Amino acid sequence: MANAASGMAVNDDCKLKFLELKAKRNYRFITFKIVDQQVKVDKIGGPDESYEDFTNSLPNDECRYAVFDFDFTTDENVQKSKIFFIAWSPDTSKVRMKMVYASSKDRFKRELDGIQVELQATDPSEMSMDIVKARAI
Secondary structure, eight states: OEEOTTSOEEOHHHHHHHHHHHHTOOOSEEEEEEETTEEEEEEEEOTTOOHHHHHHHSOSSSOEEEEEEEEEEOTTOOEEEEEEEEEEOOTTSOHHHHHHHHHHHHHHHHHSTTOOEEEEESSGGGGOHHHHHHHHO
C-alpha cells in the first residue's frame, strides 16, 4: 500500500484494477472513494457501459476520483482510446471532503501510470460528452 504525502494511503486494489482497465480493457470506468484515510475502489463499470452510465454512477453530493476509458474516432477515421482521470468535486459536497480530495489528488494520480487527460468537475456540465471529446483530440 502506497503512502501519500497528505497522509492518504492508496489501496493496492486501486492500482491493480487500473492496470486491468489499461492493459486488458475489461472495464469502462472505475470510481475511487476515500474511506478512513485510504483511497479505495468504489465502483467498476463493465466494458459495455456508456459514458452516461459512468456519470450517473457519481454521487450528487460526494467527491470521487474516477478513470474512464474513452473510445473515439478521429477525423481521419482512426479508432483511438484515451484514459481520462476525473476529479469529481460537486459544489454540494462538504468543504472538508473537497479539501481532502483536492490535497490528495496529485499523489493518487501519480499512482495510476497511463493517464492521458485530466478533467476537474464540480458540476455535470463540466464533464459533458462534448468536453470529453474536445479534450480527447
